Amino acid sequence: MLRARAPSLIVALLASLGLAADAHASSGVRLRWSAPEGCPTAEAISAEVDRLLGGRGAQTEPLDVTAEVKRDAGRYRVRLETRGEEGPRTREVEATTCAALGEAAALIIAMMIDPDVIAEPPPEVPPTTRTEAHITPSPPATTPTDTRIGPSPPATTPTDTRIGPSPPPHDPNRSAYRFQPSPPRPEPIRVSPSKVPLSVSPQPPPPPMALSVRALADVGAFPAPTVGFGAALSLFVGRYRLEAGISFLPTRTFPFPNLDTATGDIDLTLAHVGACAAFLRRPPFELGPCVSFEAGRIQSTSAGISSPGQGAAAWLAVSAGGRFTWTFARPVALVAGLGAGVPVVHPELAVSGLGAVHRASPVLGRAELGIEVRF
Structure with missing residues (x-):
């Protein structure tokens, strides 16, 4: 058994x-x-x-x-x-x-x-019903006796006859065959929101933001490729990024093409607003397109001529490109971007008696590399 x-x-x-x-x-x-x-x-x-x-x-x-x-x-x-x-x-x-x-x-x-x-507590699995299995050893077999054929014994006084299983014989060692039930399972621990010291605000958290600093490279705004720097503040709404920032391309000195002894100094200050979309998101990496509109002031000073002077002009341009983000150590991320821009107006720097000495290129090339911190 x-x-x-x-x-x-x-x-x-x-x-x-x-x-x-x-x-x-x-x-x-x-x-x-x-x-x-x-x-x-x-x-x-x-x-x-x-x-x-x-x-x-x-x-x-x-x-x-x-x-x-x-x-x-x-x-x-x-x-x-x-x-x-x-x-x-x-x-x-x-x-x-x-x-x-x-x-x-x-x-x-x-x-x-x-x-x-919280409103609906988790269902509890009822404990499995366990029954005790009693194994009763079979009674010892009786010794067979000789069978003799002879006259039937005289009838005895009739008694009540019951048909049914005979009760098992008493066995003092019966408990040795009993399977002991396993101890009851402990009740699961419930987490009560009122007893846990939480500091969770009932209001939804504000959208995440980021502050970044970047190095810039520009081709087309100045007579020669130049580098600058900038900073931006970003606001995240879903997979989209809204951004506003400032940039500065510091003063570069360039010679006048038709007068070797004359030079000019030129610099550009910009403010921009833009948006990006992280269409490809594989944490910790993000990749997506960006568009931007920038406005600023370009100014120049001439030297080495009989009548040195200075001038300034408004700067307006739109640009588009792509941006790559790598969150290598949360919440710090590496940001890299590459794109192209088109000036809405084409400022022209001219010197009296020499004519135009510089005009921005109709297509600009832009690159950026920086670090941002999300909070």
Whole structure:
């Protein structure tokens, strides 16, 4: 009897292992978790998220979440970042212990996947009903007796006759064959939003922004290729970037083409507004087109002639190109761009008695390389 039940127990064990593997494969979150030693692991956080969702997370695409835990002044703070069709979203949670921080982070991730996770607690799996199996040893076989044919014995006084199974004989060692039930499973730990010290603002977070500084290269605005520098402030709305900034191409000295002894100094100050779209997003890389409109002032000073002078003119141009971003160490990113521009007006620098000495090219070439910090 005992050997006959062993295969069924093995089959049940393998089935439970298979269910556990399926549950792990259908997790509702892909978590990249960075935390100090002693904090919950990424596997523990993912398991708590799946428990809170109660299987509802497996019905959708897993949510990509990046989390970084830092300790500051005896408290723990985690920054959660997700990226979706509307762009990056961030949440910050603070707690006194890393364990409480992990529970709070799991709760927030579960709410990102299913906002009704608080209103509807996760279903609990009822414990498997276990019955005690009693194995009673067979009674010893009786010794066969000789069979004799003879007259039937006289009828005795009739008694009541009952048909049914005879009760098993009493066995003092019967408890030795009893399978002991496994101890009851502990109740799952529930995360109560009112008991976890969260510092989550009820208002949606503001759109992320970035501040960048860049080196510039220009071909066409001056008589010779030149370099400059600039800065810009960006606002992210989904996959789009709105940008405003300033640039400066410092003074360059160039000779007049028809008078070797005369020279001119020229510089250009610009302000621009533009927009970019990150059509290709493969974190930590982004690539997309950009358009920009710029306005500024170009000015020049002449020297080496009988009547030196200076002049200035307005500068207007539109440009288009592409931009590549590499977030190599969050929140710092490398930004590179390449494009072309067309002046809306063509300022001409002229010297009295010499005529025009410089006119901007009808097509400009632009390149940029810089660093930006997102916040």
